[in-house]
Amino acid sequence: MTVQWKKTTCSYCGLGCGLMVGLDDGKVVDIKGMKGHPVNDGMVCTLPANYVPIFEAEGRLSDPMIRRDGKLTQVNWDEAINHVAGGLKGIIDRHGPNSIALYMGGTCLNEEYYIANKFMKAAIGTNNIECTTRLCTSSSAMGFISTIGADAPPACYDDVEEADLIFIAGNNMAVSVPAIFARVRAAKKKNGTKVIVVDPRKTETALIADIHLQIQPGTDVALNNALAHVLFEEGYVDEESVGKVASGLSDLKKLVKRYAPLRVSQITGCPEDQIREAARLIGRSKTMLVSWFQGYGHSTQSVFKNNTLHNLWLLTDNFCRPGAGPLSITGESNALGNRWVGGLSHLLPGMRMVINSQHRQELADYWGIPVEKMQSTPGRSIIEMIEGLHSGDVRALWIISANPAASLPDTKWVRDGLSKAELLIVQDIFHPTESTMMADVVFAGAHWIEKTGTFISSERRIELVDQIVESYGNVKPDYDIICRIANAMGFENDFQYASSEEVFEELKKITKGRLCDMSGVTYERLRNKVGLQLPCPTEDHPGTERLFTDRQFPRPDGRAALLPREYKKPCEIPDKEYPYILITGRLQWHFNTRTRTGRVSSLDSKARDNFVEINPVTASQLDIVDGDEVEVTSRRGSVSGAVRIIDSMLPNTIFMPMHFGNTLNVGDGRLANLLTNHVCDLHSKQPEYKYSVVKISKADQT
Ligand SMILES: Nc1nc2c(c(=O)[nH]1)N[C@H]1C(S)=C(S)[C@@H](COP(=O)(O)OP(=O)(O)OC[C@H]3O[C@@H](n4cnc5c(=O)[nH]c(N)nc54)[C@H](O)[C@@H]3O)O[C@H]1N2
Ligand SMILES: Nc1nc2c(c(=O)[nH]1)N[C@H]1C(S)=C(S)[C@@H](COP(=O)(O)OP(=O)(O)OC[C@H]3O[C@@H](n4cnc5c(=O)[nH]c(N)nc54)[C@H](O)[C@@H]3O)O[C@H]1N2
Ligand code: SF4
Ligand SMILES: [Mo]
Numbered sequence: 001m002t003v004q005w006k007k008t009t010c011s012y013c014g015l016g017c018g019l020m021v022g023l024d025d026g027k028v029v030d031i032k033g034m035k036g037h038p039v040n041d042g043m044v045c046t047l048p049a050n051y052v053p054i055f056e057a058e059g060r061l062s063d064p065m066i067r068r069d070g071k072l073t074q075v076n077w078d079e080a081i082n083h084v085a086g087g088l089k090g091i092i093d094r095h096g097p098n099s100i101a102l103y104m105g106g107t108c109l110n111e112e113y114y115i116a117n118k119f120m121k122a123a124i125g126t127n128n129i130e131c132t133t134r135l136c137t138s139s140s141a142m143g144f145i146s147t148i149g150a151d152a153p154p155a156c157y158d159d160v161e162e163a164d165l166i167f168i169a170g171n172n173m174a175v176s177v178p179a180i181f182a183r184v185r186a187a188k189k190k191n192g193t194k195v196i197v198v199d200p201r202k203t204e205t206a207l208i209a210d211i212h213l214q215i216q217p218g219t220d221v222a223l224n225n226a227l228a229h230v231l232f233e234e235g236y237v238d239e240e241s242v243g244k245v246a247s248g249l250s251d252l253k254k255l256v257k258r259y260a261p262l263r264v265s266q267i268t269g270c271p272e273d274q275i276r277e278a279a280r281l282i283g284r285s286k287t288m289l290v291s292w293f294q295g296y297g298h299s300t301q302s303v304f305k306n307n308t309l310h311n312l313w314l315l316t317d318n319f320c321r322p323g324a325g326p327l328s329i330t331g332e333s334n335a336l337g338n339r340w341v342g343g344l345s346h347l348l349p350g351m352r353m354v355i356n357s358q359h360r361q362e363l364a365d366y367w368g369i370p371v372e373k374m375q376s377t378p379g380r381s382i383i384e385m386i387e388g389l390h391s392g393d394v395r396a397l398w399i400i401s402a403n404p405a406a407s408l409p410d411t412k413w414v415r416d417g418l419s420k421a422e423l424l425i426v427q428d429i430f431h432p433t434e435s436t437m438m439a440d441v442v443f444a445g446a447h448w449i450e451k452t453g454t455f456i457s458s459e460r461r462i463e464l465v466d467q468i469v470e471s472y473g474n475v476k477p478d479y480d481i482i483c484r485i486a487n488a489m490g491f492e493n494d495f496q497y498a499s500s501e502e503v504f505e506e507l508k509k510i511t512k513g514r515l516c517d518m519s520g521v522t523y524e525r526l527r528n529k530v531g532l533q534l535p536c537p538t539e540d541h542p543g544t545e546r547l548f549t550d551r552q553f554p555r556p557d558g559r560a561a562l563l564p565r566e567y568k569k570p571c572e573i574p575d576k577e578y579p580y581i582l583i584t585g586r587l588q589w590h591f592n593t594r595t596r597t598g599r600v601s602s603l604d605s606k607a608r609d610n611f612v613e614i615n616p617v618t619a620s621q622l623d624i625v626d627g628d629e630v631e632v633t634s635r636r637g638s639v640s641g642a643v644r645i646i647d648s649m650l651p652n653t654i655f656m657p658m659h660f661g662n663t664l665n666v667g668d669g670r671l672a673n674l675l676t677n678h679v680c681d682l683h684s685k686q687p688e689y690k691y692s693v694v695k696i697s698k699a700d701q702t
Helices: 052-056 077-095 110-124 138-148 178-191 220-233 239-245 249-257 261-268 272-284 302-315 335-340 357-367 382-391 411-419 478-488 500-509 523-528 616-621
Strands: 004-009 018-024 027-033 065-068 071-074 100-104 129-131 165-169 194-198 211-213 288-292 325-328 396-400 423-428 441-444 453-456 461-465 580-585 611-614 629-633 638-645 653-657 692-698
Touching (some): 027 052, 077 100, 077 396, 077 423, 077 478, 100 110, 110 478, 138 302, 138 325, 165 178, 165 272, 178 194, 194 272, 220 302, 239 302, 288 302, 396 478, 611 629
Parallel strands (some): 165 194, 194 211, 288 325, 396 423, 580 653, 611 638
Antiparallel strands (some): 004 018, 018 027, 065 071, 453 461
């Protein structure tokens, strides 16, 4: 067998690792890390290394389907497109443009987000378009906007090797973004880099920490304020120089006075001395890189957690130089692209906002539509879309590359909402998923290297995914399906593209002069390089490694904002009836709702079913032994799983993976989201997945 190797970009997490795909006779036979790639230099982690079976796995969709007499039945593309176009038109005629909504995943291409935006915001005239980024990094985006004035993550991965101290909060990077973890571990070994980890669980990541702050879930704002308190108290803040680059110093100082380590030790459960020790390490380090993730995002204080973390690097002059600043990791392969191409209901393409009249005018001019066609208020967040299905204000939902019937919180409420849709369209690569099972129409999408387009990684690196294999069956690229619907609905003048490259050329012009400037990027350049860090304004520009190196921020006075934020308790707190806190999260072996990884036996055999991690003390109080089946109950439902007794959990917390829905050999009642709450952070509208109060009983006693 002669294997031909082609390069591509990983489609799982948001790091943008370079991969080499081995092809034999046009079929994928192997996947390796790309040597010399600036992100992973040859490393490949568990998930992409086991990708080969996915392209032709059982359940791979080859053709569209329409539900007839209760059963999804294969049809040809013309029939499916006409059915959906007619259905959407009818609903818009009867109920107006805001009665339809579009929801996409975070692994779609920039070209797909752009076409979807143009379709909804310009052609239909509604802002009801959302992405799983709402569940993932919308709070990082709002955190940046409020602190530095723009959703523009400044740091890059090379900062890992330059840092004295890496502060990792609510990010189990050993599992979720292994290529960065490998670099952190290597930097620790080689340079003696110090690591602080903040996580209520003793995770694989916490095991390498010099200081592990094992806080009570949800208490990060109090912790960050206490760290700031010590920094002020012990003279680590050079107030004069901080004042030059950040406003709000005296208000912040006043607020954090009330967060003395002794008081905060009672809130967080961390010893006072440990809080002081962590603050001193921060104060003494010449360069500190901070990194955070869903332990921050999945909280009703998500944006405040971001702001108070930003306070720490601002107070210690840790920004905009090698090894220092905020390294904001993204979860899915194109979460940052989604934000920058306008994939949330309050955004417009090119880092613009729906509520900004100048931004709307710029887009209307570009698209050649009257500005009145564009709505001036944000559309619905995904949770508000489900509320709209319940109330009847939303009648049709089109889901592309997402699985909300398993991934959204409070599953029963979500599925009740989805079942009320007059028209539910799900565009996936597999059937069944929890969402395709509920669909009226299923569209079959081309997957990853079966199509061409671009991703933007956590360090603002835009990279190309080229079509290098023939697509499966009769599937079509996601952008092409949207264009076909638009054309069939009568918008044919604006949705004729010969290729995704044409779409990219149109998209990039709208980014000119913005912080996400792609003007200098061409597919040809990307084919010859390993990506370009944005902004990249001209074709001879090498890309931008770090932002704001002139220490000027895009705020009215050019300074960042130190924001005084009060700690608030999570929405639900434990009581006599529901005494434990449920944390949900990820495993090494599965990705999100497991639609891909659950179909790979080498991965699925490592983690086949749901489980519940419980501290030994709690287990003995409940008379539970390892392997017992327990039922975990919240105010929203009950879920069962086998117990794993493990001392990495605090006694009042339990952990369940998010991955196990009711397809792929796992029965009903195993999905953690049956328990979670759909309450959201006010500012980011991100749900509180990481904090639900629950009770536990042995399964046979219920
Ligand atoms: N193998 C694998 N990799 C993945 C994914 C996957 O499904 N599988 N998914 C990808 C996606 S979409 C994302 S968003 C990322 C997510 O990556 P991570 O955010 O790293 O993963 P999670 O397991 O969701 O949560 C991280 C940690 O937050 C901690 N935590 C819970 N509550 C709190 C709190 O109140 N404060 C703090 N400080 N910590 C808390 C949890 O104990 C957990 O260890 O992973 C990406 N990579
Ligand atoms: N309890 C709990 N729930 C959570 C989380 C948690 O930590 N705890 N994390 C949340 C987070 S951070 C995220 S990002 C979300 C993720 O939520 P989702 O994005 O809804 O979950 P995925 O499993 O990634 O779903 C992606 C879907 O797209 C399909 N797909 C893959 N590639 C393609 C393609 O090229 N084209 C098309 N059309 N389809 C494709 C897959 O088969 C799959 O069905 O989950 C959230 N849910
Ligand atoms: S770290 Fe993320 S981007 Fe890199 S190979 Fe692993 S899943 Fe892919
Ligand atoms: Mo995510």
